[in-house]
Amino acid sequence: MATERIIGIDLGTTNSLVAYMENDRPVVIPGEDGSNLVPSVVALDERDQIVVGTPARKYLIGTPERAVYSVKRLMGRGVEDIQDELKLFPFRLADDLAPGEVLRIKLGNKTYTPPEISAFIVRQLKRNAERYFGAPVTKAVITVPAYFNDAQRQATKDAGRIAGLEVLRLVNEPTAASLAYGLDKKETATVAVYDLGGGTFDISILKLHEGIFEVIATNGDTHLGGDDIDNLLIAIALDDIQGDLGVDVRRSGEAVQTIRKAVIDTKIALSSQDETTLDIELPGGKRYQRVITREQYEQLIRPVIDRTVGPVRQAMKDATLTAKQIDEAVLVGGSTRIPLVRKLVEDQFERTPHADLNPDEVVALGAAVQADILGGGSEVTKEMLLLDVTPLSLGIESLGGGVVKIIHRNSTIPESATEHFTTGVEGQTNVAIHVVQGERELAKDCRSLARFDLKGIPPMPAGLPRIEVKFLLDANGILHVSAREARSGKEAEIEVRPSYGLTDEQVEGMILESFDYAEEDFRQRQMIEARNEAETILAALSKGRRSPAWEQLTSRERDDIGRLDATLQAVMPQDDYQAIRTAIDALNQATMHLAELMMDSAVTSALKGQNMETANVGEGPASPHPIAKAEIES
């Protein structure tokens, strides 16, 4: 029985992918349509069924209020943070959102949290993998932008859980890319990974040494990517259309999405052409066209691209390295196809960037490599190890609103820090701790991570208890807190109130709800297994027909087998599990005698006690033996 494969998932803003390690190479697993990319688009169809990926795209234009894209921008964030996003993207918030509640967005008449929406995408990837392997998948490595904070990471992990996966590790996207890049590299090198995707930007500087991938520094911007370029072009088109055609189509979701699609085509064209025509056919028939030259385009997008310079400089400063000391610059993410971006990277690092890897796939491939490392897999990854860092400093809010930093940014993880607290009031049994992430001096300027209430402190005079709180950042970059009162040795209970995240109960609830989809998954899995079994039986049968044992059957037996063979082949492509199952069982029954004869005709009694697989009669990975049932083993 093959050990279960762990998959690597790139859950991207624009596109998502799934990959795994096949022998000594990572490969991307295609969907049913043969495509390696699953657009990160989710929609509700006419029957209120969830549709994911390419089929969901048409709903973006047709019924935009029933579709959503770039949901990664909302992961781990609260209503206050996304006000800018709301201006630029057609996210519709649920009407009944209470302050402090986790975000929910509307799809048609239903509402979903961002992790739930991401879970639909993850589930699609999971299904693609299961279909490809013909076997269930329960474990995965999922990538996140290196600059994602704790809440955003937790939300990603939640998405994996809701989709029915055990998320073994979250890996930072640039680090994953470096794994794919450095798979064969033996020399020591310092590498800068410049990752500009649909919605996020990361710059990581790593040292590669004999299979160890050590991140030295990382920086980025979690709201900067190709989407921002699209939005600039959309704004121009909207203004133009209003000016030229006298129509303000801003309010029409359909129109805006049509414009968006055209604008993306233009953007892609301008990566290889010096000029192109932006051609939009608005709903209602009006047509808008405009020639855009690469020069105009570059002038327009320059401010967006330039926003990457600050993080790049800061990362190099934190790493105490100059451009000359960096051996290689690697480009990751679809937006790095833009010539202006490549030029910027070339200028910053004073060398031609490495662009051999497919910028869309390299992160998923790297995730597959990490999955292999965790699974203890192949020769190739045996000597490999990732040493990543936390991108943001972790601090505690102190009296007066300042921040005391307890873990500094770019510290290698896992990493822990222990702090001591005491009570201010006689008999106080609870202490509240507010943990924040960020580099600013005041807590209100940092990202609120969570509030921890330490309860159950033995009542004592004020200032006497000595509460030891241990903050541990695990290998995923997620915070765990434990506390004990040092004098009594008592472990304090910790109640965590995540500032923007789901509680465990909420996630459990969503997992239960997602059992509806699990039903669907299960049915699909049944179908896959049944089809596998059918194929195995048919293959074995065709071998059987060529064997001398075939002649020993009566003509009645051969007719029966022929008939049931045809029946099985007829029902296989259909969606009727019961029919396939019945046909398999019938054919099994009819070929029992043939199987026995084939066994007997083998030379020695050494074959007795083996099943058809070991007797080399049947083929097929992990399916039951092809023709005869288990009774044949003596």
Added chain:
Amino acid sequence: MTTAQQPDNPGLLVLNQPKPVTATCWSCGAMRAAHYCQECGKVQPPVPVDYFAFFGLPCKLNLDAAHLERDFYALSRKLHPDINARADSHEQEWSLEKTSQLNDAYRTLKDPISRTEYLLRLQGVQLEEQSKAATDEARQTGTAKKQVVPPVLLEEVFELNMQLEELRMNKKMGEDDPALEKDLQAAKQHLISKQSEMLDELALVWNQWDVLVERTTAGESIEETERKAARDKMVDILNRRSYLRNLLREVDEVLES
């Protein structure tokens, strides 16, 4: 500069300290347990230990950075949670704990300044500038933290502060003063070279300290006053350096604004 040599040590790290730690591997019973068993490779339970001992090093301030890095990588390969992802849950917990200890120890010992500060802390010294108590008090009362101006730098600092103030004013009013900026750039370079001079000073005291350690190991009894003298010198250098660092930060801020 010497590092502790382990006899016939294939993969390191018998803890080199007075208090004995675990004697045998919990998994296979082999003797001479350390961070991971030399026989069967299993991660051992974490114990509180100082960072020098963690790497099997004596409490000396000179160390071979390349050797430390090699040890760090070698230990990471054995202890990291990714490598132990298929182990039992308690082993995974130990691996998480051990690796965070390892990362802390490496980060602290790798940098000369943090190594020195750490050693001083182990010796019970609280550094004025860095003390958390001082920082907390400052935050609470809203007053500026007491900055000890090293007497040697008084005149320069006075001059520099005046120049900084002038440039700040100019920038506020949108005026350019390239001559002043040039002066400040020169002052900045001067401060940087002073900083590196301090590292040289520190290196000398390190040698003094290490000699004391060697003499102790050789069985000689050392007067506490000798140790205190070395410590005090280091504290003084660190304080001056910290002051310079803050000053440089200010200069950078103004120049870049």
